[in-house]
Amino acid sequence: MDKTVNQKAWFLVLPVFAVVAFSAILPLMTVVNYSMQDTFGNNQFFWNGVGWFKELLDPSTDLGGRFLASLGRNLLFSAIILAIEVPLGIVVALSMPREGWTVAVCLVILALPLLIPWNVVGTIWQIFGRPDIGLLGYTLNSLGIDYNYVSNEFDAWATVIVMDVWHWTSLVALLCYAGLKSIPDAYYQAAQIDGASRWAVFKAIQLPKMNRVLLIAVLLRFMDSFMIYTEPFVVTGGGPGNSTTFVSIELVKIALGQFDLGKAAALSLVYNLIILIVCWIFYTVMTNAGTERPEKKGAA
């Protein structure tokens, strides 16, 4: 095996190494360093080893209790978000026009929510849902529905979920639409000839051909919803009680509210790890779906 040895390549790679080292590796190592220590005022640090990690995974401690509870809420939230946004996004993409000027109109309308900054979205819904002056809140209450996201847990969850669906379903829809557009006409014609029903066309052609974009959509929506911070923070502030306090909100409370850098560092490392692992599982499962097993129904 004669491979060309070219040491000059190092000169091209080194700057990248340097940039990555300063932008990612060093900050990460700082966090690792913090996670092993306890901090007090005046920059006093005490070695704590893996103590914080032990506490994190032990629900009987304060830190562990808060972390595991918020993690549970977060997983539930992501599951609900995926269960709503992915099918809804597919339905929206399927019902979009395939050609003509309406395509542009639909695309612009769909893209609008994606362009709005997170905290603005939060503010919009915070006001929209208020029972006294918000259009949604006022209307619901005058219809006799006792809706108040500040005091009722269910209402708070519903508001945060509907807000996220409003904000992000477009992304899934646009990705799916791109996937659908790339299917050659011959497939639809062949399906017509073969007498396939609408449902059979979806199952046999559209869904398998959207496999790739759905993978991207699921990954993006999982990561985003699992890391969600701004919108629920603006709308509910994590309340009522702790009912909408997700991991990121808990993390900020610990790091900036209590200034427990050690605990916060340990938490953020575990948080990061969970996201990596779950994404890896999604990726592996979805790329193998339909290629190895003889029969696999549905993708998402």
Next chain:
Amino acid sequence: MARIDLVDLAHSYGGNDAPAESFALKPVTMTWRQGGAYALLGPSGCGKTTLLNLISGIVTPSRGKILFDGADITPLSTQKRNIAQVFQFPVIYDTMTVGQNLAFPLQNRGVPKAEVEARVRQIADLLDLTFYLDRKATRLTADAKQKISLGRGLVRSDVAAVLFDEPLTVIDPELKWQLRSKLKALHRELDLTMIYVTHDQTEALTFADTVVVMHDGRVVQSGTPAELFDKPAHTFVGYFIGSPGMNIVPAAVSGHEARVDGHIIGLHRNYGVLPAGAKIEIGVRPEFLHVAAPASGLLSAAIERIDDLGRVRFARVRVGDAKFSARVPPGFSVPDNMVGLVFDPAHVHVYADSRLVEGVA
């Protein structure tokens, strides 16, 4: 299984009000026999795929009617037409096995399970796909995929016709021969009406009993391969079919004589008076024209080059502005510059404005 009649069928992608010349398919009336093997032959853009899609219902005609066994099916959707079609590029349902792919058209129509299984086995057997039946269709080669597409077209026993839209484009030349003879065999075995679109004359002539030649949205001739070869109804058929194509040169024709470059060529039939102002040409296939040593009674031509096709040689020669291809008789040593041309009068045809003129014997 049905007889298919096209009545004044025409289509324009620009709508019914588009100018007549822009129609992708100009009005055509013809009948397709039940059980026949037809080929639609013509260059790209001649309207052959449009005609096919009209029959299958993928495209709705601007004008005219399509009858299956006398019943007007023009407004019916593809699903209700009972037509099978195989496309240029393989269409495979990715999530299904080969067997499920083949069974798909039958299952969609609610055929009983046992019957589906039997039919799938039969078709897989005919196409040598039995070995792959339980495999995923996605991982197969392009030609295996196209065989699956063919199989899905053939699997329904009750179809009015099976339409093929250049189905062998993606297949290796080696396999093309095999698949083509396979299709021919399937045609005999299954007694289906088959319509085969292609721009490849070899494919058309070997597959079909009746070849329909299309040019610029029109059907210019429909006949057996022999008819197309011996008596092209249109100059286009003359040079599109045959290799090299027919020699078509301007000439002055009167009675039993054609005059090319001042030289008189005898004709078998009497052409009397031809329409005034029409463009008159004579056509003769290179197979019925050979070169000889220059002699006084022969049209003399300048040699441009010799094409050696292995078993035969053709001389490319020039008479004035007119170019001819002519057979070189075996053993004839071609002179460097001038030769004489010997015509076979029985195979010299006369065309007025590109259309064959029937002479009087």
